[in-house]
Amino acid sequence: xxxxxxxxxxxxxxxxxxxxxxxxxxxxxxxxxxxxxxxxxxxxxxxxxxxxxxxxxxxxxxxxxxxxxxxxxxxxxxxxxxxxxxxxxxxxxxxxxxxxxxxxxxxxxxxxxxxxxxxxxxxxxxxxxxxxxxxxxxxxxxxxxxxxxxxxxxxxxxxxxxxxxxxxxxxxxxxxxxxxxxxxxxxxxxxxxx
Numbered sequence: 755x756x757x758x759x760x761x762x763x764x765x766x767x768x769x770x771x772x773x774x775x776x777x778x779x780x781x782x783x784x785x786x787x788x789x790x791x792x793x794x795x796x797x798x799x800x801x802x803x804x805x806x807x808x809x810x811x812x813x814x815x816x817x818x819x820x821x822x823x824x825x826x827x828x829x830x831x832x833x834x835x836x837x838x839x840x841x842x843x844x845x846x847x848x849x850x851x852x853x854x855x856x857x858x859x860x861x862x863x864x865x866x867x868x869x870x871x872x873x874x875x876x877x878x879x880x881x882x883x884x885x886x887x888x889x890x891x892x893x894x895x896x897x898x899x900x901x902x903x904x905x906x907x908x909x910x911x912x913x914x915x916x917x918x919x920x921x922x923x924x925x926x927x928x929x930x931x932x933x934x935x936x937x938x939x940x941x942x943x944x945x946x947x948x
Contacts, residue, residue, distance in 0.1 A: 767899060768899050768900075769895045769899055770817075770818065770886070770895045770898035770899040770902055771883050771895060773903075774810075774814070774883060775879065775883070777810050778878075781803070781806055781810070781875070782872070782875075784799060785864070787799045787803075788800050788803055788855075788864060789861065789864060794856070796855035797854070797856075800850075800855045804847060804851055804913070805911045805912075807871070807913065808909065808913050809905075809906040809909040809910070809911060811840050811843075811913075812909035812910060813901075813902040813903075813905035813906045813909060814836075814902075815837070816901075816905045816909075818882070818886070818898065818902065819837065819882075821898060822882050822885070822886055825885075825886060825890060826882065826886060826889055832881045832882050832885070836874065839870065839873070839874040842870060843874060843913075845913075846863065846866065846870065847867060847913045848913050850863050850867065851912065
């Protein structure tokens with residue numbers, strides 16, 4: 755899977771639900787790619803997985819969840835449950851990223867993370883996305899897709915547990931995103947993981 759295919763802000767879908775569903779499929783594919791990579795070759799696909807998860811969740815937190823709170827039945831509860839799931843996954847992903855893909859517990863932790871992320875995505879698709887599709891117009895979903903792509907283009911590229919609300923993302927997200935992206939450039943230029 756090429757790096758360009760996993761840059762969500764460049765995806766062509768114009769309906770927010772279609773866009774997010776495609777990203778969920780890419781996330782599942784990246785889990786397969788990381789798991790299937792030979793020892794010593796997991797770092798690069800894992801970095802792409804981390805980036806995709808980080809920007810995807812940030813955009814949902816900034817754009818999709820606030821809209822869902824307003825538009826769907828029991829929106830507050832549905833979103834609160836999704837944010838709790840996202841926070842748990844961010845904590846594990848942060849620990850995994852710090853330990854690196856060569857950590858002896860990496861594959862076991864990857865399996866736990868995959869299970870959590872897959873359950874989270876299924877819950878979003880069932881409780882949030884289906885309701886959003888039913889309670890929004892095509893024009894609203896196009897506008898939300900544009901908003902998600904813009905948020906992803908500016909989002910942090912690494913998980914930051916505790917920053918799961920739109921307000922927190924807007925307050926600290928931009929400086930964090932800048933730091934993340936600078937760190938990524940430096941790491942790539944030096945050819946090693948920081």
